[in-house]
Each structure stands twice: as C-alpha cells, then as structure tokens.
C-alpha cells in the first residue's frame with residue numbers, strides 16, 4: 157500500500173512513539189506484508205495473529221491473502237473492528253442494503269446497540285527476540301522527506317498514542333462546550349483535531365464514544381460531535397459497499413461532465429495563490445501544517461470543482477498527499493459530496509461563494525491573516541475581497557495586487573455560471 161507525504165510523516169513519528177512505549181522493542185519489516193507476516197508468524201511459532209480490520213480495498217485484499225497463508229500454517233487469525241464504531245456491514249437498511257444517505261444511516265446507528273466498549277491495554281506484552289531476521293530500522297523505512305519541508309507540521313502536531321489520548325481528554329474537558337456553536341469558524345480553536353489519531357488508531361472511535369458519553373441523554377454539543385464522528389463510519393460503509401467511488405463519480409449524469417485541464421490554475425490553487433484570500437489561507441494551512449479546517453476544506457474543494465471546474469479526483473489526490481489525516485474513505489466521500497457527484501452530495505448547482513463564506517465565518521479575517529500574512533494590514537471590511545478596496549487603502553496596507561498578492565485567478569460570478577452551464581450540458 158502506498159502512503160502519501162503527510163501520512164508518511166505521521167507514520168514515522170507514530171512508530172517512533174510506539175517503539176518508545178514498548179521500551180524500544182518494536183520490530184519493523186519492509187516489503188510485501190502478505191509474505192512477511194506469515195513467514196514471521198511461523199518463525200516465532202506464533203499461536204495466533206491479531207489485527208484490526210482496515211476497509212480500503214487494498215488492505216482487505218492483503219488481509220485475505222495473509223489469512224490464507226496463516227491458515228495453511230495452522231495459525232489462527234483474530235481480527236477486530238477497532239478502527240470504526242460499528243462493522244460497516246452492521247448499519248444497513250431493514251432489507252439489508254446499504255444506506256446511501258447519511259441522515260437515516262445516523263438514525264439507525266444511534267438506535268443500534270452501542271459500540272463495543274474499548275478494553276484496557278494488556279499489562280505486559282511478550283516480545284520476540286529483536287534478532288527476528290530481516291528487520292529494518294525506522295530510518296530505513298524512508299518515511300521522512302528528503303527535503304525538510306516538514307517544519308510547520310512538526311510545530312503543529314505530536315503524533316502518538318499518549319498525545320492523542322491527551323488531545324481527547326482536553327477536548328472533552330474544554331473545547332467540546334463550544335463545539336456546536338463555533339465549529340464552523342476556522343479561527344476559533346474548538347475542533348478536536350483528533351482526525352490523524354483516529355486514522356492511525358492512536359485514539360479509537362470507541363474511546364471517543366465513551367469519553368463523550370455518547371448514546372446517553374446528552375447536550376447539543378455532544379450530539380453534534382457524535383454526528384460528526386459517525387460520518388467516519390458512514391464513509392467507511394460507503395467505501396465497503398461502493399468501492400468504485402474511489403475513482404468514479406457516483407452520479408451517473410455527472411460522469412459525463414467535462415472537467416477542465418488547467419495546470420496553471422491547479423498550481424495556483426495548490427500553492428494558495430488564487431487571489432481569493434479564504435481559499436489561499438486554507439491551501440496554505442494545508443501545506444504548512446498538514447491540516448485544514450473542515451469549513452475551509454469545503455470552500456477550497458468547491459472552488460476547485462465548481463469555479464475552476466477541475467476534476468474532484470485531482471483535488472482529492474492533492475489532499476491525500478498533504479493531509480496528516482489523509483483517509484481514503486473520508487476524503488473520497490467528502491470530495492464527492494462537495495463536487496456534487498457523490499451518493500449523499502450537495503446538489504451540483506449549489507456553488508459556495510467563498511467571499512460570502514469568508515465574511516460569515518472569518519468576519520475579522522483572523523484566519524486569513526494567520527496564513528496570508530501579506531494581507532494582515534488590510535482592514536477587515538476589505539480583507540475578504542482586497543480587489544474591491546480603494547487603492548489608497550491597499551497602499552496603506554502595503555498591498556499591491558498582482559505584485560505582493562495575486563489578483564483573483566478567476567471571476568467568481570462568471571465561473572459559477574460556467575459551472576452551471578457545464579452541468580446542464582450533461583442532461
């Protein structure tokens with residue numbers, strides 16, 4: 157399985173942290189898991205092999221192959237649903253078919269048996285000799301970048317179980333109280349930032365469920381948070397039942413949409429140089445920290461697919477490459493949702509206006525100023541659309557459009573209309 161840039165960075169530090177908690181006894185191997193794991197299990201005379209199921213098609217296939225090899229060696233497999241709240245085939249319609257819409261999925265999930273309680277970690281773990289043949293060092297896995305572009309990510313994150321558990325504890329004790337009201341405001345620090353820990357199993361969704369007391373009579377903040385966490389399970393269910401959505405638009409009509417090939421604008425989007433401040437702030441947050449606020453993920457994805465009319469798969473690939481929480485199921489579902497091509501998707505003709513969204517959710521421009529410092533002296537009234545500011549105001553703020561900060565790479569109104577026209581052509 158291939159990993160992407162931000163994910164490799166996380167994996168490296170996550171493994172280092174795991175090694176530390178195992179007193180330096182973690183052993184690493186590099187190569188084909190379907191060969192290495194069965195060989196190793198036989199070599200150390202394992203009485204069973206345990207793992208948590210991952211539901212990406214490539215992982216399912218490799219698990220099956222490992223399972224077969226171990227069966228030949230008479231070594232039983234014990235696999236668990238530790239990465240999700242419920243097994244993806246558990247929350248289905250009465251007739252057994254999968255949900256395609258989130259609301260009824262959530263309703264059924266919340267009415268189902270509560271997710272299994274997490275169990276405490278074992279007090280001790282017998283570790284086989286570090287000489288087990290063929291092992292490699294963490295450095296030999298080559299997960300860190302050769303060119304050190306990771307300073308911002310390093311400053312933003314501490315991977316590992318200990319840090320993840322602390323993040324969960326402090327979120328429940330503090331930020332959760334403001335979650336429902338403020339979660340859409342990117343400069344308000346109220347989100348849990350648990351996504352990479354959940355992806356890497358450093359925090360289990362079942363621990364989250366317990367920690368927030370989900371399923372009991374709770375308050376609006378908790379309910380909202382639970383509904384977000386359950387989106388993860390929905391994404392996993394969609395991946396398992398509709399794996400073709402990784403590469404294909406689900407909506408048959410929109411399969412016919414002609415996307416634009418525009419390498420220049422794609423690069424402007426990737427580098428946060430579109431000239432639309434909220435979009436640039438988001439894309440720079442992604443590049444610098446390996447993360448982007450959820451509301452801004454929606455805006456930047458909408459800008460790419462609806463204003464620039466660039467294929468959602470191109471955007472999804474870029475996100476997977478940069479995000480420390482890159483998750484094939486969740487990323488695919490959300491990109492198809494924003495693009496309007498997915499099964500439970502915003503209608504294609506609903507185009508976010510990034511300027512209005514910016515005025516609504518980043519009123520004073522604090523988020524923009526944090527990631528687009530060249531606009532930090534522009535008054536709040538103009539920061540969302542600096543091209544509308546009188547030249548005197550721009551001069552006083554030290555901004556020269558086209559020189560110190562780009563002019564918009566596209567006309568927002570005309571491009572939104574062009575997207576609608578392209579959509580109507582698919583009929």
Ligand SMILES: Cc1cc2nc3c(=O)[nH]c(=O)nc-3n(C[C@H](O)[C@H](O)[C@H](O)COP(=O)(O)OP(=O)(O)OC[C@H]3O[C@@H](n4cnc5c(N)ncnc54)[C@H](O)[C@@H]3O)c2cc1C
Pocket residue numbers: 339347348349350351352354355384385386387388391448449450451453454457475476479481482483484486487488490491494
């Ligand atoms: C275009 C796009 C791409 C995305 N790609 C990813 C991705 O690759 N990996 C990823 O983990 N999330 C992705 N998301 C979902 C969401 O933006 C992140 O999960 C969230 O921003 C992570 O921050 P948090 O942990 O502070 O979230 P919180 O708001 O604190 O939410 C708690 C948890 O709920 C889950 N969650 C929240 N929102 C969503 C959602 N919309 N869909 C599914 N699960 C959700 C996450 O596991 C998250 O950690 C994407 C969203 C969009 C719009």
